Structures are given as C-alpha cells and as structure tokens.
Amino acid sequence: MVDMSVKIGSVTLPNPVLPASGTFSAEFSQVIDLNRLGALVTKTVSRNYRAGNPPPRVSEIEAGMINSIGLPTKGLKYFLEVQLPEYKRFKPPLIASVTSTDIEDFAAMVREVSVPGVAAIELNISCPTREPGGGNFALNEEHTYKVVKQCRAATDKPLWAKLSPNAGEISSVAEAAEKGGASAITVSNTILGLKINLQTFRSCIGQGYGGISGPGVKPIILRMVHQCAKCVKIPIIGCGGIMKVEDVIEYLLAGASAVEIGYLNFRNPTGMIALIDGLEKWCQGRGFKRVADLTGAMLKAALPYTARHFGRAIIMPNLLPPVCTVKEAEGYRGRILKALPAGAKFEPLMTCYMTHETNPDEVEAGFKAGVFTGVKIYPANVTTNSAAGVSDFRKIRRVIERMEKLGMRLLIHSEVIDPEVDVFDRESVFIERELAPLTRDFPGLKVIMEHVSSKDGVDFVRSKAGQVGGTITPYHLMLTRTDWLGWGNRPYMYCAPVIKTAKDRAALRAAATSGESNFFLGTDSAPHPVSRKLDVVGAAGLFNSPVAIGSYAQVFAEENALDKLEAFTSLNGPRHYGLPPNAETITLERAPWTAPVEMKVEGPEERALIHRGGEAIPWRVVSA
Secondary structure, rough: OEEEOOOEEEEOOOOEEEOOOOOOOOOHHHHOOOOOOEEEEEEEEEEOEOOOOOOEEEEEEEEEEEEOOOOOEEOOHHHHHHHHHHOOOOOOEEEEEEEOHHHHHHEEEEEHOOOOOOOOEEEEEOOOOOOOOOOOOHHHHHHHHHHHHHHHHHHHEEEEEOOOOOOHHHHHHHHHHEEEEEEEEOOOOOOEEEEEEOOOOOOOOOOEEEEEEEEHHHHHHHHHHHHHHHHOOOOOOEEOOOOHHHHHHHHHOOOOOOOOOHHHHHHOOHHHHHHHHHHHOOOHHHHOOOOHHOOHHHHHHHHHHHHHHOOOOEEEEOOOOOOOOOOHHHHHHHHHHHHHOOOOOOOOEEEEEEEOOOOOOHHHHHHHHHOOEEEOOOOOOOHHHHHHEOOOHHHHEEEEEEHHOOOOOOEEOOOOOOOOHHHHHHHHHHHHHHHHHHHHHOOOEEEEEEOOOOOOHHHHHHHOOEEEEEEHHHHHHHOOHHHHEEEOHHHHHHHOOEEEHHHHHHHHHHHOOOOOEEEEEEEOOEEEOOHHHHOOOOOOOOOOOHHHHHHHHHHHHOOOOOOHHHHHHHHHHHHHHHHHHHHHEEEEEEEEEEEOOOOOOOOOEEEOOOOOOOOEEEEEEEEE
C-alpha cells in the first residue's frame, strides 16, 4: 500500500492532487467524490462583487485554451456565509483563494478568511487578466515581498503565494515570496497570450489578451518549478498543463510537492480521480512506499552514505540546469540539508559552475557570504552535465582575476575535449594547453586539479606545490585500463578522467602515500541509475562513497603508509582550501566486509551500482 499523503508546510494532504482555483467548485460533487481529492481550492474571491471580463471569455487553441474570465465573484460576505459552509461538508483541507488590488485590503481579507474550516490561504497575486488597475503583484519582486509580508502579519494560517509565469525571473519572485513569509508557492498561473479571429481581425477574447493553459504550457511551467526548487526551501505546488499521471510525476520529480489541476477539469471533470488512482498504481509498480519520496529520490538515497563517513564534502554544481548563482547554491544546499538523515552532522560546501556568462560580482558575493567555497570549471562536454561548461578560457579571465584577488579556490576537471586528442592523453594535453598557462598568468590563484589520473598530472601538481593541489580518487589508485577493458568492456568502471595505465596508477599511489601536502582525498562519487550507467553510451562516474574510506585504507596499507592516511584524507585538503580540519574522528579496523552491490533508489531510477559492490574489502569504518 502506498502512502499517498504529502505535507505542504504544516498542512497534510491525503494525496498531492488538487484542483486549481477558478476551475472547480463544490458542484463537482455531483460528478466525483470530493473526499478523494488532496485538497479543495476555492475560486478566487475578492471583497466586493465582480462581474468579470466582457465576453467572449474563452477560446480553444491547438495546445489548450486561452481565457480571460476576470475573476468574477459574489464577494467575501457571500463566500463566508454561503460557499464556506458548503465546502465544510467535505473532508479534504480547504484552501481559500483570495485577491485584491490593494495591499492593505489584501491583508484585511486574509484576516477575515482566517476562520475555522480554512486550512490555508492561497494569495492570488498573479492573475494575468485583471483590468489595468493592477493586482498582479507577482510580476515584481518588491511588490510580492510587500504583499506577502503584510498578509503574513495578518494571520497565523499557512499562506500559499500563487506566482506568475509572466514575471521576468520567477525564481527571484519565489524568493521574495519566501522572504515575505509564504508557507508555500504555487507555480504558476496562466501565460499571457493572444489569439486573433481571422473573420473579424480582432482578438478572440473580449478583453484582448488572455491566459493560456493546457498541455502546451507544461514544459515551460515544469522548467519554472525546477528553477524555483533550486532557490527556495518552502514547498512548491506545480500547476500547468497536467493531463495524465506521467505529468504529475514529472512535476514531483522537478521539485513540486503537490500539483493543481486546471485545464483538465474542463475537458474531463473526473480527470483528477483518474490521476490519483494512476499515481498510486504507478508508485506500486515502481516500488514506492510513499509518493512524497518522488521528490529528490537519488539525493535521499545517496546522501546517507556520504554523511556516515564524511563530516563535509565539496558539492559539485553540475546539476541540470547547473548551479550558477548564489540563490541556486543556497537552494541546493537547503535540499541537501533537508535530505540528511536525522542526527547526521554534515556540512555541504557549495561550488559555482563556471560558464562564459559567469559574473565576477556574483562569484565574489557568494564567496563573501560564505555560500561559495570555490568555482568549478568543466570543459564543455567533458563529462556528465557539462554541456554548459567552458570552451574558451579567454572568456573567463575576468572571473579568474577576481578569484585570485579574493583568494578563492578554482576547481578544474583537467581534460581537453578535442577529437584529435586520444582519450588517454586528454589530461596531459589539457595541462599543456590550459592549466600551465593559467597558473603562470595567475600565480596567486589557488587551484585544485580534480581527480588526477596520470603520471603527467602528478608531476604537474608537484611542480606547482603551494599553488596547485590534486585530488585522487580511490578507483584511480586501484584500477588500470586493463581492469576496465582487458577482459571485456566493464561499463561500471567507466569514469572521467578515464583510468589509465599501470605506470600512471603507480605514480598516483606514490603521490597519495608520500605525505606531500598538495595531494589529498577526492572521491568524485557519482551515483547514476543502472539504466544510465549500463546504457549503450553510459554515464561517467563511479558511486564509491560507501567504500571510499575502506579503499583508501587498503591502498595505504598495501604501500606500508598507514601513518600517512590521516594527512591525505583529513588534513591536506582543508589546508589547501584554507579551512580548519574537522574536529571529529572516525575509526577504521582491519576486518573484511562485503560491499553491497547496489543502492536502492525510490522511484523510477530504482537502483544505482556501488563501486566494488560484492567485493571483500579488508578495511572498514567501525565508528564515526
């Protein structure tokens, strides 16, 4: 049995499927069982009677419909005396949608609808078809913040701010709503559009422009939900173009905790019930125990392995889309902290994804605010999610100049992407073409050459001791390309940079166990779904967090250098980053254990392979 309940702040919904305001009323009880819905969302009410916009109000378009209803309502008094008692007959939480063109009146209305029976209040600050007098506060960050803040002061009820897709940057407006005190955000209202009647040469809508809804808007709103999820910590309700259960799942995977259904209610009044049933069936078929686990499933599965053995970690920014701004980094950090197991002590150290458009001021602001620990360079298309990376190093010199002045660390995936360069030579050529000139031109810049994989890489890091540090993964210390390719292709050993020759491995082992302070731990642990890892073109990366410390201990023991292990794993890295070492410790013992083969992941990804899964590992962590 699937637990279909979700939490939107303090409000628990029996399932994540809700009607969108303006597309639903209590009369739906003649067609469906309203007690099966996740919540009941009222049509938006204003203080006084409103007739709405002149007809025609609705017109069909290829991808849905365009409407300009204009928020008709019989007013607040009628809602409280007539409509509210009707809704109280049903079990789901009631969400009262209210609007006003005036901030003071908005707050007063919120205060007046904060009555028993109302579970939360949705602030419709975003209707695109209001008359020119205003009321669409959600087009502006400052206006959004002010109206939400004033409404927050007027009630203890949860407030859901309904945002506009017509805002220039919806994630900034979402942050303003959160800062003002919103308990959740609804993303989003309709997209303003136009349809012209070719017989009359006039708009098909009496008001002129109208709001577009239907399946055509889904990819746009889905993108906005994903952007907002990266920037805010409060729950998100996704709304736009949902027609089938797969659409609901996409919204949940993008970061929404629930969805509102609008256009479908006009096409099929029983559609919401079909979505609820379909979602439960889908979850059962995919092994979900809770529908809430759809949001951030891979992060929730993988993070405990890292937090169990590591007190902190450098968090890579190569998400889709990448983490390029302070807001996005703060949002990602918030999601990581939220996904931590109860009682875990773990500090995510965030990085900024370098692109040709990276702003030096943004980088500096993030560094000074303690959000960015460093900036990460991915040469474009070098590895997973790196398409937005750097293809011309001349275009990022302004950022690097600023970082040198700030004493900020630059992390580099050190491979060149050139069809004329052999895959096993990419690191060496990158050093020659890019890294050596970069460190020469910016001698004060602190650089981390991430996951050094060759003797040439080791030699370069040594030659730049004090300026350049190099991280080394456990698998580059243990494997060679013969292990990967010599006995048939083993795609679960594919990583970037690729593992190389025995000569390269020997140089890496000697460097790691030497005690030299410019070499240190870097797991580059990358959990990929089995389907992606074993695909025809597989994803680069090995998920090694569960076995990393034991693997390092094994290598150091084999090299008779256990006395150097603590410096490599715990001291050299913080020193190069200018951070204090962790005060807490872990204890290892020489006691064999067998690593699990895979990590279970709730949802469609199902499982990820664990590096060295099924192997007997001679060292294990016994306390942390």
